[in-house]
Amino acid sequence: MLPADCSRRxxxxxxxxxxxxxxxxxxxxxxxxxxxxxxxxWEPAETPVPEPTPGPETDEKVPSSACSPxxxxxxxxxxxxxxxxxxxxxxxxxxxxxxxxxxSVKSESLAASPATRASTRLRASGWTGSHASETKHPRGIRxxxxxxxxxxxxxxxxxxxxxxxxRGARAAKVExxxxxxxxxxxxxxxxxxxxxxxxxGILLQLPMAFRKAASQNSRLWAQLSSTHTSDSGDAATTAxxxxxxxxxxxxxxxxxxxxxxxxxxxxxxLRKACSLLRLRMGKELTADPKDWMQEYRCLLTxxxxxxxxxxxxxxxxxLRTAVVEQQLGPxxxxxxxxxxxxxxxxxxxxxxxxxxxxxxxxxxxxxxxLRLRVAMLNQQIHxxxxxxxxxxxxxxxxxxxxxxxxxxxxxVHSLLCEGGERFLTILREDEPAD
Amino acid sequence: xxxxxxxxxxxxxxxxxxxxxxxxxxxxLPTGPSPETFxxxxxxxxxxxxxxxxxxFCVLSPMPAxxxxxxxxxxxxxxxxxxxLRFQGYPRRALAQLPDDGSQGGRELLLALAWLxxxxxxxEQLLAQSRVRLGDEMPVCECESLASPGPAVPSVxxxxxxxxxxxxxxxxxxxxxxxxxxxxxxxxxxLLGKIHSYTRGCHSDRSLGHLSVTETELLRDPEGGQQxxxxxxxxNVRLEAALEWRRRELxxxxxxxxxxxxxxxxxxxxxxxxxxxxxxxxxxxxxxRELQALQEELQAAVEPRRAAWxxxxxxxxxxxxxxxxxxxxxxxxxxxALQWAWERGGGLTQPHEPxxxxxxxxxxxxxxxxQATEVIExxxxxEACLEVVLGxxxxxxxxxxxxxxxxxxxxxxxxxxxx
Numbered sequence: 001m002l003p004a005d006c007s008r009r010x011x012x013x014x015x016x017x018x019x020x021x022x023x024x025x026x027x028x029x030x031x032x033x034x035x036x037x038x039x040x041x042w043e044p045a046e047t048p049v050p051e052p053t054p055g056p057e058t059d060e061k062v063p064s065s066a067c068s069p070x071x072x073x074x075x076x077x078x079x080x081x082x083x084x085x086x087x088x089x090x091x092x093x094x095x096x097x098x099x100x101x102x103x104s105v106k107s108e109s110l111a112a113s114p115a116t117r118a119s120t121r122l123r124a125s126g127w128t129g130s131h132a133s134e135t136k137h138p139r140g141i142r143x144x145x146x147x148x149x150x151x152x153x154x155x156x157x158x159x160x161x162x163x164x165x166x167r168g169a170r171a172a173k174v175e176x177x178x179x180x181x182x183x184x185x186x187x188x189x190x191x192x193x194x195x196x197x198x199x200x201g202i203l204l205q206l207p208m209a210f211r212k213a214a215s216q217n218s219r220l221w222a223q224l225s226s227t228h229t230s231d232s233g234d235a236a237t238t239a240x241x242x243x244x245x246x247x248x249x250x251x252x253x254x255x256x257x258x259x260x261x262x263x264x265x266x267x268x269x270l271r272k273a274c275s276l277l278r279l280r281m282g283k284e285l286t287a288d289p290k291d292w293m294q295e296y297r298c299l300l301t302x303x304x305x306x307x308x309x310x311x312x313x314x315x316x317x318x319l320r321t322a323v324v325e326q327q328l329g330p331x332x333x334x335x336x337x338x339x340x341x342x343x344x345x346x347x348x349x350x351x352x353x354x355x356x357x358x359x360x361x362x363x364x365x366x367x368x369x370l371r372l373r374v375a376m377l378n379q380q381i382h383x384x385x386x387x388x389x390x391x392x393x394x395x396x397x398x399x400x401x402x403x404x405x406x407x408x409x410x411x412v413h414s415l416l417c418e419g420g421e422r423f424l425t426i427l428r429e430d431e432p433a434d
Numbered sequence: 435x436x437x438x439x440x441x442x443x444x445x446x447x448x449x450x451x452x453x454x455x456x457x458x459x460x461x462x463l464p465t466g467p468s469p470e471t472f473x474x475x476x477x478x479x480x481x482x483x484x485x486x487x488x489x490x491f492c493v494l495s496p497m498p499a500x501x502x503x504x505x506x507x508x509x510x511x512x513x514x515x516x517x518x519l520r521f522q523g524y525p526r527r528a529l530a531q532l533p534d535d536g537s538q539g540g541r542e543l544l545l546a547l548a549w550l551x552x553x554x555x556x557x558e559q560l561l562a563q564s565r566v567r568l569g570d571e572m573p574v575c576e577c578e579s580l581a582s583p584g585p586a587v588p589s590v591x592x593x594x595x596x597x598x599x600x601x602x603x604x605x606x607x608x609x610x611x612x613x614x615x616x617x618x619x620x621x622x623x624x625l626l627g628k629i630h631s632y633t634r635g636c637h638s639d640r641s642l643g644h645l646s647v648t649e650t651e652l653l654r655d656p657e658g659g660q661q662x663x664x665x666x667x668x669x670n671v672r673l674e675a676a677l678e679w680r681r682r683e684l685x686x687x688x689x690x691x692x693x694x695x696x697x698x699x700x701x702x703x704x705x706x707x708x709x710x711x712x713x714x715x716x717x718x719x720x721x722x723r724e725l726q727a728l729q730e731e732l733q734a735a736v737e738p739r740r741a742a743w744x745x746x747x748x749x750x751x752x753x754x755x756x757x758x759x760x761x762x763x764x765x766x767x768x769x770x771a772l773q774w775a776w777e778r779g780g781g782l783t784q785p786h787e788p789x790x791x792x793x794x795x796x797x798x799x800x801x802x803x804x805q806a807t808e809v810i811e812x813x814x815x816x817e818a819c820l821e822v823v824l825g826x827x828x829x830x831x832x833x834x835x836x837x838x839x840x841x842x843x844x845x846x847x848x849x850x851x852x853x
Contacts, residue, residue: 206645240551263714275823356803395838
């Protein structure tokens with residue numbers, strides 16, 4: 001068993017690591033839910049302000065705003081449906097003989113028989129072909145939003161396929177059936193049936209209000225960053241500095257004091273210095289000098305690194321003496337972690353977000369995986385250092401070198417040297433039997 | 435009446451300038467208090483205090499990334515503000531002495547706000563933090579606080595002694611979570627790739643080409659889309675106000691001078707040392723220890739090499755010293771560059787902000803943004819570096835343990851297989 005304070009610190013560190021992992025997982029899960037939902041079938045939103053329809057072609061594709069159908073239209077639809085239901089049945093019989101390409105679709109359509117009627121009703125509306133009365137229908141039906149749309153529309157598509165001579169693409173199915181242009185607007189309700197991003201994603205269009213706001217947004221951000229870099233407020237800057245100066249002098253604190261934030265930042269820099277210096281040392285030590293010049297250079301570099309380490313240590317000693325440890329007690333519930341975000345603290349944040357271009361899903365996955373791997377390694381290194389700082393002294397201090405100590409050694413070895421994944425074996429050499 | 439007032443500032447204008455400037459300021463702040471609050475604060479009226487405490491809390495705490503944090507009571511907010519200001523080195527002692535219940539201190543709080551505004555691009559940073567993100571963003575730097583979390587909150591359970599097995603169990607759990615994270619991340623990337631390729635050509639901005647998840651989502655869910663639009667519009671209002679603030683802020687700073695002047699001077703403080711939180715002190719010690727260890731290793735490496743070198747250097751000619759000097763200079767510059775790497779944060783070429791993901795055809799014209807291939811290269815080399823570091827650390831431990839155990843006779847250590 002480990003001593004209490006050591007246990008507490010180590011457990012706290014590991015729990016921190018687990019928590020930050022869990023937090024990332026939660027964020028990812030949220031994004032996954034949204035993305036999965038987008039890739040299933042859904043209804044594109046009706047734009048609240050009806051967009052000016054540029055032409056019949058667009059009508060067919062862009063979901064238009066809805067009005068409720070007039071009873072007249074519905075009655076006529078009913079009539080047409082009954083006529084054409086018959087036609088559907090006939091065609092179905094023909095195509096069935098010709099072999100089914102979509103057995104799953106078939107079962108779907110069979111299962112939805114009440115819906116089928118409603119769907120063929122809709123379908124029939126598209127087949128108004130050469131009827132004279134249809135000139136009234138196109139407009140009405142274009143704006144018609146069929147009430148029981150969801151299930152029936154979905155089933156509609158599935159019924160469609162076998163009658164469509166096996167055409168797979170749902171978007172394409174509309175075209176070959178309808179020659180006359182008047183029929184084209186009628187496709188609008190059908191275009192709103194099963195919408196999947198895969199098939200009809202390229203037909204989407206962002207609403208106008210949003211586009212305006214977004215472009216204004218990026219314009220304003222660009223302006224904000226450009227005036228920041230130019231010295232538009234010289235007088236203001238002077239006034240600000242004057243104010244800060246006065247604040248400092250009236251407060252009675254020496255201006256040379258370091259704020260805790262600055263101390264922390266400096267310690268962070270020196271920690272980074274340590275790892276960079278260590279890396280460099282490793283590189284020099286593994287290099288194999290071939291001639292006297294390389295040997296001399298290696299020596300000089302190592303001595304230079306030594307000097308730098310000395311400087312860093314000196315700076316740390318200065319910081320240490322200039323600072324006293326503060327017992328802040330339990331942090332208030334709304335603790336302010338890293339009051340200023342370490343990232344993007346400069347003027348660079350103020351541009352519109354720069355782009356990261358990728359060309360394939362594979363590339364994106366590699367990129368994301370590497371990012372996670374780097375983060376994980378950073379965490380592992382941090383944990384390793386903490387564990388080393390806590391556990392090695394324990395092993396050193398314990399004098400009784402009996403079995404408990406061996407067990408501790410073995411456990412510490414596994415934690416520190418194998419990441420807790422593997423264990424070594426310790427054998428005791430027994431005296432020979434004789 | 436009809437007089438042109440071009441050169442001379444009309445006194446009425448001047449009198450209006452300050453309230454207008456303050457009004458603009460409140461428009462750009464996140465929870466803008468009313469301009470009246472500012473006026474009251476100058477005269478140290480108590481009613482101004484609560485609004486200013488809340489504003490300072492908002493300014494000093496980063497926006498919660500996921501979900502809204504439960505709003506805190508005023509006392510808790512006040513305490514957090516004090517701690518944060520102390521952390522940043524706020525000079526005035528009077529603020530720390532204000533009561534937490536928000537019953538007084540309007541003027542001190544106003545001074546604190548002005549101090550924060552004067553010190554850095556506070557307004558711009560605030561705006562950037564709460565910026566509406568329309569694209570699918572991916573950070574390009576490592577600045578996420580995974581390695582150095584906030585101060586460790588003591589766990590709820592009893593602080594008993596644990597066995598090393600408990601630690602091993604926790605590490606196994608951590609490993610499992612990472613694996614799960616990797617798998618989820620891969621799935622998310624695959625989905626993103628699909629969404630991007632299915633919506634190509636839809637975006638009004640040709641340079642982007644396709645929609646992002648946020649944009650597609652707003653087409654799927656009109657209510658959510660409305661909310662997003664409103665957020666965008668609110669942000670636009672704040673941005674416009676920030677731009678206007680730049681034109682008007684001078685009069686505000688002149689006014690703040692008078693506010694400061696109205697304060698009684700603070701008694702000169704007994705010199706006492708700045709404080710850092712306990713966690714910062716621990717980190718300092720850790721770095722000291724690491725550097726000391728490094729120093730010992732370097733010493734062990736340098737001494738024999740220097741001795742060997744001195745032994746070899748016999749009498750050499752003048753060309754010898756010339757090339758030596760050249761080498762010395764080269765090494766010196768090398769090390770200066772190395773030092774620069776940690777002092778300046780790795781150079782300004784390292785991008786720090788999250789980038790918007792855009793799917794393009796391979797071989798698209800360069801110059802539009804960062805290429806994923808470049809970032810992958812950088813990350814690979816970073817990964818290799820970190821693996822080396824981790825390996826070194828583990829090797830150190832192995833040596834140390836072997837040394838400690840080696841004193842015992844009669845034991846055979848069999849290292850685990852398969853490394």
